[in-house]
Amino acid sequence: MPVEALIRRTLRVPRAAGATTGDPGAAVARQFDVVLLSAGFKATRDLLAHLSALPAPVALDLAATAVRALRELVADHVRHTPYFRDFPEGVPDTVEFWLERLAELVTTQGPPEPGPLNLLALPGYGVPRHTHADVLAAHDEFVPSARDRVTTVHLGLTEAEELAALYLDLAGSPTPLTAGDLELLAELAETHLDGPHPERVPVRENRAVLNAARLAAGLAPDVDTTKDVLRLACRASGGDVTLARPTRFRSFRRPERRLLLTALDRVATDPAKLADVATLAEPWKRLGERLHPHEHPALPHAAEVFAVARGERGAPGLASRVEHALATEGPARAAALLASSPGALARALDRLLRLASPDESEVDSVLSALRDRIGEVSGRVLCSLRDHLATRATPAPARLFTIRNRTAWFTPDTRPPLPEPLLAEVIALLDGEIARRLPDHPVVLFDPDVLDVALPLSGKATQDGFAVLPRGSRTRLDLADGEVLRLFAHWKQRAEPTDYDLSALLLDADFGYRGHVSWTNYRGEGGAVYSGDVTNAPEGAAEFIDLPLAGLDAHCVVPQLHRYSGESFDRAEEALFGWMQRDHVQSGAPFDPRTVRTRSDLRDPLPTAVPAVFVRDGDGWVAVWTHLHLSGTGTFASVETTGDIARKVARSLVERRYLTVAHLLDLLRAKGSQVLPWTGEPPTSDVPPLYVGLDRPEGLPDNAATITRENLNRLLPE
CATH class of the missing domain: 2.60.60.30 (sav2460 like domains)
Structure with missing residues (x-):
């Protein structure tokens, strides 16, 4: 349910309608407070007062929803039954345990047949012989401690307001979402087609989810690249919007086919937009079999997309032209070509600087291209490049690569280190641009526990x-x-x-x-x-x-x-x-x-x-x-x-140090903000502060802007 997902994600319980004078829900509020404490949560005074002011049935329904959501959040919605009932006591030595299993086999079934023995099939192995109630009975009662976790749960706005705000936050996220958040966005998009909508949807996977909701409602999708259309078709078919895994396209209804092809035809009017098609030729060919572009002669540019995919028409992309320039003319020319795509220029910067000759003119040409277009590089890419360059002064023992499904693989680091003076110059350029884009906040309060949190770049x-x-x-x-x-x-x-x-x-x-x-x-x-x-x-x-x-x-x-x-x-x-x-x-x-x-x-x-x-x-x-x-x-x-x-x-x-929240706070401090640790006391200034921490604390001024674990990516520069 979206409301339970909202509570789990924001630690806010939406207000319910029907509050009255008096405290008809006081008993429910008291029970709610006790149950929350048993799960490691604490309700704020405002939340308990709101429950108390609701009719008892309404208060009970809201409290039950919150308890379900919060118990699931900390894995308290299931029974955890270990194999050994008395764990951590009573766990035998490993050899002793296997000898017991062999003895049971012999006494119950006789000696095993000669040959290999499947130890995992021995009697009594793999399934607990006790119930969860037996586990509880075997242990003394839990003794609460002052060091136990206590997480604060706040009162939010109305359900409609909270869900609308969550929709805007997810749709407009500057970084790709987790799988769970992407599915939550899809659910919210279906009920928010009438708006309001974020001014920008910078992440293409998020845009595909929103477009799938629009397509299902018979509305024209919002696309500006051919890949946007392909992502949309994947999402509408229940496939992978990242395009990392093959999608089995479903049969689209005729109105859906027209909407998809019309959007594709509009984008493909610009021949430069065909450059990405060849790199995804197979999914495009399979999609063409479902969309029947030949049935729509009035949409010729859409047909050209599939011609490129079939290899009947060429559409050289920027990447191929850059590779040709590197092979024939050098990094300076490649940088000039990449200037048309500032994000690609930033991502290729390390390689360009490594390939540049010791002649300073080539290095200067590459840096000049970056200086000219750095204002058009997204804040996320700037921070990613800054994070990357922090490790380039010396070779790493091995290069760790991670791909979309979080797979880890290694390769030797054969890259020559970049000269330290050059690194310092580029890092200063990046820090200056990042600082320029950070919002002006006269007072910034922070939780010290957030300082070592890596920037959420994805x-x-x-x-x-x-x-x-x-x-x-x-x-x-x-x-x-x-x-x-x-x-x-x-x-x-x-x-x-x-x-x-x-x-x-x-x-x-x-x-x-x-x-x-x-x-x-x-x-x-x-x-x-x-x-x-x-x-x-x-x-x-x-x-x-x-x-x-x-x-x-x-x-x-x-x-x-x-x-x-x-x-x-x-x-x-x-x-x-x-x-x-x-x-x-x-x-x-x-x-x-x-x-x-x-x-x-x-x-x-x-x-x-x-x-x-x-x-x-x-x-x-x-x-x-x-x-x-x-x-x-x-x-x-x-x-x-x-x-x-x-x-x-x-x-x-362990040995790598990532770009952290502390770095952005240092840039804000250098920019002139008063950056102070949160002590539990609101600042004396009347200026609304910005609070940066893992969770919103009690006592924070109502007018404070907050960046917490749920929306930490909003700290990234735009």
């Missing part, structure tokens, strides 16, 4: 979930004495038996192997312990790993969730990962929502997920968000088969 570098941050962000764990980091994974299969395995790889200071904890090794050095292997999840399954970080003889921990068999993460009904911080004295069941620090969805096809890594930092530990998936055979993935690439991922992400 939704592909993060996941949907709770308290999730972009790839490269660092979160200090702040573990007290005796506290344990507890990893958890939950999944539910859709149609076939599915076995996922949670593991933790332990590395030393040189990122060499120190040990691991998984279904092949239940206990590790320093007290690390695994909750047991569950191999079938028709009603959902859960696995845990306890990591007493203070006692671990390791420098880095790499959690992984492997698909051993069955459905991939994107096909399962649900797959998620997260972590808690627990104190031994709290006892309680293995899962308690008050101790959940984060929870992320896993919705990618590759067999091994590496959501984050944990690394020592001085006397403490930090989490470094990775949001990566490792390729493999697709079945029987395990920590033993992924260890080498997992170590490379950990080293690359």
Whole structure:
């Protein structure tokens, strides 16, 4: 439901109609407050007062909706039943456990036949022999702690106003959205066709989603490139708007075909717009079979698109002309050609500077082209280039590449480093342009916890979930004495038996192997312990790993969730990962929502997920968000088969420093803004402040503009 998605995303509960004098909903408000606290949330006074002023049935309905949404946000909507009932106590030694299973086989079925023995098919393996109620009965009551997470939930505007604002925010996002947000945008677009709409929709995938809603309503789509039409057709067919995976186009109704071809004909009137067609020839040919352009002789330019796709007509693109210029005339000429596409010029800058001869005139020509067109490069691309150049003074041990499905792969870094004086000149140029575009805010308040958050340059570098941050962000764990980091994974299969395995790889200071904890090794050095292997999840399954970080003889921990068999993460009904911080004295069941620090969805096809890594930092530990998936055979993935690439991922992400929120705040400070940490007290100035933090705090002035986790990309320059 959009309202529940709204609450999960914004931590705001929309106002309901029907408020009266008195407090007819006071009892509901009190119960709501208690239930929220048990899940690690706290309602603001305004929210509780609003519930109290509603008729009891209305208040109950609103409270129930909010509770459902918030419990799902922290993975409290499912039952987490570990294989070993008494976990973390009562977990046997690995060899002892397998001997017990073999003994049970012999006593119940007799000695096995000679030959290989399938250990996973032994009696009592893979399915808990106890219920969730048995788990609860085996543990003492949970002891609340002052260090448990408490997340504030605010009162919002009316449902219609909140949904309209969310639609505008998602549609006008300056960065690509996560998969969940893209689907939410699609749902909202269907009910907001009449507007209002954002002035600009800069992300093409978002535009495709909006156009699909318009097409379904019989309205002309808003397109200005041929690729926009192709993305629209993919979305309308239930396919991939990023064009990374093939789409099986559906049969379009005749009015839909006319709308698509009319839009395509209008765009293709400009011959330069045909340049991208050849690079996507196969999907264009398959789409042509569904659109029947020959039936529309009055739309000749649309027919030309398919002629290019079939190779019957040439349409050389900018990329081919640039490659020819590089081969024959050099980087200066290539830069002059790229000046017609400022974003492409910025993306090619490193290569152009590397290929430029030591003669300063070629370097000056490349930089001159950038200076002339830098004002037309998008803010996101400027920040991406600034982030990239920060690592170009020295070669990296290996180059880490990530593609749209968050796959990680490596190649040796054979690029020569760029000269430091040249780097300094380009970085100063970029910082100057970024600062110029940042909005003028006399007073900026910030939460110190946001400083190490990497700039959210793409939704592909993060996941949907709770308290999730972009790839490269660092979160200090702040573990007290005796506290344990507890990893958890939950999944539910859709149609076939599915076995996922949670593991933790332990590395030393040189990122060499120190040990691991998984279904092949239940206990590790320093007290690390695994909750047991569950191999079938028709009603959902859960696995845990306890990591007493203070006692671990390791420098880095790499959690992984492997698909051993069955459905991939994107096909399962649900797959998620997260972590808690627990104190031994709290006892309680293995899962308690008050101790959940984060929870992320896993919705990618590759067999091994590496959501984050944990690394020592001085006397403490930090989490470094990775949001990566490792390729493999697709079945029987395990920590033993992924260890080498997992170590490379950990080293690359830990040693690399991403462009963070702190950098943009420094630019604002240099620009003249008064940038101050939030202390809980509003500023004395009457000027509305800008607040930048992970969540909106209580006590912030009502007129404050806020940039929080949900819309952190709005901090990027336009």
